Amino acid sequence: MYHLIFVVKIKNNMRVCILGNGLASLTLAKSIVNQKIYVDFLYSKKTYPVNKTRTIGISKSNIEFFNEKIINIEKIIHKLKKIEIYSDNLEKQKLISFGNNSDHLFSIVKNHKLQQILEKNLFNNRYFTKTNYKKTINYSRDYDLVITTDYNHPITKKYFNKKIEKKYNSVAYTTIIKHDKIANNIAAQIFTKNGPLAFLPISEYETSVVYSINNYLKGEIEITKLIKYYNLKYNLKKIDKIHSFELKGLSLRSYFHKNILAFGDLLHRIHPLAGQGFNMTIRDIKFLNNIIQNKIDLGLPIDSKLNIEFENNQKHKNYIFSSGIDLIHQFFNLERKTKNEFLSKSIQYFNKNSSINKIFTKIADEGLLF
Numbered sequence: 041m042y043h044l045i046f047v048v049k050i051k052n053n054m055r056v057c058i059l060g061n062g063l064a065s066l067t068l069a070k071s072i073v074n075q076k077i078y079v080d081f082l083y084s085k086k087t088y089p090v091n092k093t094r095t096i097g098i099s100k101s102n103i104e105f106f107n108e109k110i111i112n113i114e115k116i117i118h119k120l121k122k123i124e125i126y127s128d129n130l131e132k133q134k135l136i137s138f139g140n141n142s143d144h145l146f147s148i149v150k151n152h153k154l155q156q157i158l159e160k161n162l163f164n165n166r167y168f169t170k171t172n173y174k175k176t177i178n179y180s181r182d183y184d185l186v187i188t189t190d191y192n193h194p195i196t197k198k199y200f201n202k203k204i205e206k207k208y209n210s211v212a213y214t215t216i217i218k219h220d221k222i223a224n225n226i227a228a229q230i231f232t233k234n235g236p237l238a239f240l241p242i243s244e245y246e247t248s249v250v251y252s253i254n255n256y257l258k259g260e261i262e263i264t265k266l267i268k269y270y271n272l273k274y275n276l277k278k279i280d281k282i283h284s285f286e287l288k289g290l291s292l293r294s295y296f297h298k299n300i301l302a303f304g305d306l307l308h309r310i311h312p313l314a315g316q317g318f319n320m321t322i323r324d325i326k327f328l329n330n331i332i333q334n335k336i337d338l339g340l341p342i343d344s345k346l347n348i349e350f351e352n353n354q355k356h357k358n359y360i361f362s363s364g365i366d367l368i369h370q371f372f373n374l375e376r377k378t379k380n381e382f383l384s385k386s387i388q389y390f391n392k393n394s395s396i397n398k399i400f401t402k403i404a405d406e407g408l409l410f
């Protein structure tokens with residue numbers, strides 16, 4: 041005897057509210073409207089100047105997810121085949137390298153270009169509405185789910201103020217250098233005595249620079265001089281305006297309150313030395329996307345239960361991952377302070393072990409492997 045099972049798809053009137061206007065909120069909004077769920081995108085009137093020197097490195101598996109489930113960004117990314125790590129302590133010798141010359145490992149994209157492509161697409165989407173914050177909204181009553189990425193919104197201040205904070209005592213300086221044409225697909229990170237300095241290629245003619253410098257050196261140094269000093273391979277033509285950011289790390293103690301979920305850098309902010317902050321958010325979106333799809337398939341509502349599932353699965357992974365990045369930061373700080381070559385020499389030793397190298401490459405690409 042056969043049992044016929046009918047799965048009835050209920051009409052989808054679900055409505056999600058997203059607070060904030062950064063890369064995390066736009067990417068998340070696009071992934072949700074792709075699932076044919078209405079999104080009200082609420083932002084404050086306050087605008088911030090566009091910083092055209094900011095770039096983001098996105099791992100290979102996250103680019104694949106982005107292209108398939110969010111929006112195709114192939115046209116605006118620059119693909120890298122290798123990442124090489126150097127140390128001042130060993131007189132700019134190579135410590136370790138990830139990737140080989142044949143495969144694509146990481147991609148670099150300009151923040152404002154990613155923001156533009158997402159906004160342009162969302163504004164033409166019938167599931168998407170963008171409005172200013174209104175005082176009259178009752179977030180628990182008017183929406184199935186509210187997701188906040190905005191540090192300054194009253195809801196964030198009320199429900200998400202308990203966090204573990206980490207002071208790096210560092211400032212990140214970012215700029216773009218223009219140079220002669222070069223086959224530019226190898227990124228370099230140098231652990232200098234002032235802090236980590238990354239050269240991240242964005243085209244054959246341009247490379248983004250992120251230099252995280254320890255606070256006590258602020259003002260005493262000229263960043264352009266240091267960039268020139270550490271520049272290993274580019275024939276420089278111009279160094280763009282230099283922007284700076286105070287670096288802080290944080291992990292929220294609780295990811296949600298009832299049907300309100302925190303997201304993006306508001307949930308977890310880490311040191312940029314490994315280029316993983318936004319990659320963590322993409323992994324969060326991947327998981328959220330899966331739970332939403334499962335609920336839709338089963339005809340279940342999207343509500344606070346989804347937040348419980350999200351926190352149970354992602355919180356410990358994100359915490360361990362962030363702690364791993366902090367450990368790398370402390371590790372090189374210690375080496376810098378003690379001027380001891382032992383740590384760098386041990387990394388060079390690990391570099392010769394291809395299975396350890398493969399594990400690190402996989403974690404940087406896909407996150408924790410459990």
Ligand SMILES: Cc1cc2nc3c(=O)[nH]c(=O)nc-3n(C[C@H](O)[C@H](O)[C@H](O)COP(=O)(O)OP(=O)(O)OC[C@H]3O[C@@H](n4cnc5c(N)ncnc54)[C@H](O)[C@@H]3O)c2cc1C
Nearest residue numbers: 060061062063064096097190304305312315316317318319
């Ligand atoms: C120097 C640097 C390099 C980085 N490199 C990488 C990388 O290579 N790979 C990677 O994965 N991650 C990287 N990151 C992390 C990545 O930039 C963040 O994870 C990501 O931009 C966070 O997006 P968000 O929308 O959550 O936060 P935000 O962009 O901070 O936005 C959150 C909220 O703040 C508001 N906001 C926007 N601009 C401002 C402003 N200027 N002042 C105050 N509020 C504002 C927005 O409206 C929004 O509501 C880097 C970070 C830094 C600082």
